[in-house]
Amino acid sequence: MHELSIAQGIMDVVEAERRKHGFRAVSVIRLRLGALSGVDEEALRFAFEAVRDGTCAAGATLDVASEQGMLTCRKCGARTPADDRPTACPACGSGDLAFEGGMELDIVSLEVDTDGEDTD
């Protein structure tokens, strides 16, 4: 359950951007979350609600894009989305599959409200 420290990491980025750009409030925070990131989306949303109170992100929503990653066959090179977790390569039947990607744990962008520029 380290989602709280990840949620605090979101707030650290938001505050750093606010010092740079001087916006009033954040309305949307876009994240990219890989299936192997080790972070549970629902737990992260819950933790974020706890840390956003009283900040410029108090009214912000999290827009989360999930990345499933890909499996690459080490025999024939075919690439398969890892969503349905196949145990064998659909192209050649080999079980020698390497996992790629799915580790994303990124903050992609912010939608901010610039009305009444407040440079703090």
Add this chain to the structure above:
Amino acid sequence: MAKIPIEQRLTGRNDELARANRRRFREAGLCVVNILSSPGSGKTCLLERTAAHMKDAVRMLVIDGDVETERDADRIRAMGVEAIQIQTHGACHLDARRIDEHLGGVALADYQLLLIENVGNLVCPSSFDLGEDLRVVVASTTEGDDKPLKYPKAYHTADACVLNKVDLLPHLDFDVEQFEAGARRANADLEFFRTSCVTDEGIPAWCAWLKGHLGKS
């Protein structure tokens, strides 16, 4: 309304501190190993056996991460190896900042090998780089051979996988081939070791692998 592009890792602050740790470790010529597992897989026993085999030939230091108590560090000290206990008081993983804090007054160049026993947990520790050279996941035969499929990230980010308690295999319905195939699905390049801290099986091979990495970093 305006859009601000960011494109940044959320563990960015930890990654930065981990890079600083890694620089410091390299300058000192220290090889650092981050050991992950679920609670009860025998990490501390493995470290005790590792200490018994290596302490006369290699200058070792151990960091033990636990939620509470000094018990693990005491066990390592009893083996004649210096140990630092980190009590996280609730936190489910070690991070780069805690490692830096606890190594503050340590002359790293006095050691060749630092073994870090992370908090027993297969989920959270795998998200936090400590600045290590090698990451090892320890599993045991009493946990079930499907664990790599259930906790792929720990295996995905590891360099080696130790299957411990192999002396119990005759009493268990545990398929070693299936376990290793599952781990290979998460990471095709894993090195495998099968160990028993009771019979000492596999411990020499594991220690030889560690020795092979000393002074490389």
